[in-house]
Amino acid sequence: MADWAELQEALADYTVSCNSNERLRKMQRDWTRLLHFVCSDNGIVFTMDVDHGEIVRTCEGHEGVPDIVVTTESETFCDMFWGDLNPVQKYLRGEIKVKGTQEDVMRLDAISYVIWPDA
């Protein structure tokens, strides 16, 4: 079970990886969303604000009305944000649950695929 400090570290790395990837920024330039994350094992929740493909803020707790809600275990979130886990496998097994439009689900996975093509 990962605590908020670990999640924060993973999120910081993920933010740098996303924001410094030019291809991803081009691909997501029309994607502005507020994401809520829920750790199903320890109840930690956090928010990510994406503005035109750029992650502008992440914080503990839920803020605003989300476009997308992602729920899974805290360890899965950590591995996912570090790029050590292909989220599709977990998603297909029902271990990651996403509430949002089909396009948004696709975009979420596309981010990890573009940053870590071998994941």
Next chain:
Amino acid sequence: MEGSESPVAPMVHVLRRSVGTPTAVATSAGLAFAAIDFLGVVSVATYALGASAWIAILIGGLFVLLVSGIFSELNGLFPTAAGIRLYIGRAIGPRTSLAVGFTYMSTVVLVIAADAFLIGAAIGHVLHEPSWLSYVWIFVLLGVAAGANLRGIRLAGWLQSIVTYTVLASTSVLSVIAIFHVGGSFKKPFALFGHGGFSAVQAVAFSLFLYAAFEWVTTTAEEARQPRVITKALFIAPALIWGAATLFSLGLSHLVPIGQSHGSAYPQLLLGTATLGTVGELWMFAVTLLTALNTFNGGFLVASRFIYATARDGSLPRSFAKLNLQAVPWLAVVTLAGASALVAAVVFATHQWLLLVAVGATIEAAIYAVGSWCVLALRRKDLRERPFRLIAAKPLATFGLVLFAFLALASGFSDPKDAHKLSLLPVAVIAVIALLSTSYVMFVMPKLQAQAAARAAASRPKRRPTRPNTAAPEVLAPNDE
């Protein structure tokens, strides 16, 4: 998985964008009510004597209500886009779920190909163009749909709703005018068994095809405002399709002799002409064009995402997961368009579109039988609370299993061109698709997964720092199967 979730209190979320009941109903009915449905009605009318096709459509609709209940329960258990893989995987086995999934998705290509051909033929008929130009239209239409998909453009929910409700309403209104048109006649409107008992069964089996794909709305479960939205759509959409198809069958049998409509690629245009002359023909021509919006765009969108997810999962070559700058799996879209164009070309050359109706009806009935089996199996294996429970599940699902298996066999062995003959062709086509899917899952997929695992292991070490008292991050497993 849902069942392994911790007891942390669930949080209530309100999404800005979500699918409400009208959109879910439009999505369900829109995917099902394609141009090929007009041919489906003619197929039913071929097996049902006189004007009695409406009875077969009604019986088919009642059976589809059972399907609605079955998929409502399964969707409630696995409310994700990957639901079909999850519940078949849990009930029967993961490899089987993938083989069934591939076979099931092949119906998308078949329906797109058949629709492309039919719309091309309708354009050729109305614009009085030579047949080779119709063939060009097929590629143009598929190219437009593929191009729109590649640019990340997709029909928004409201447009989907407008198009679907326009198609259903226009078809119904013209059909009502046809029913009250002077000069027609209803011959033997209650003689469903006029061609014999087996023909009546075949008529009911083909009537299922009219509703085919309505259950695909379950893939939008994660977009739904509330879980019951999908359940509502699963019950309301078949009712709308039933209404439009029944009116169309009555209008057709009233004004257009079955000998004229059977074998025609555009019976809806014949009904339009017989009802209101050129105006009616153009009316139904516009309706036919509108159906392309739902079928092509929606079909490419749904199927390409399935292919993408399967490739990302390591179960298809990774090139199918390549994305363009619009975050669209371009190779999956292009492959689907190419496959659809190829199948459409084969249909164009052989004029075997009625075969596709038989193949589609058989696969759909078989999937309904599989769904019934899943309900029975999961009632034993998965004891979680269900948001929707099928009433009297054991007898009804058993009945569904037997019924839909029987209907699958009935349509699978039907001669699409002659109601009085049996044919192995539909079931042979399905057997080839299923064999290819199963062979792929059994022999090719394990190699791909092994390659993916080796590549992942060799390409880079884990990035996540190891911490004391922290479980090691999960190894990139190629698949859980």
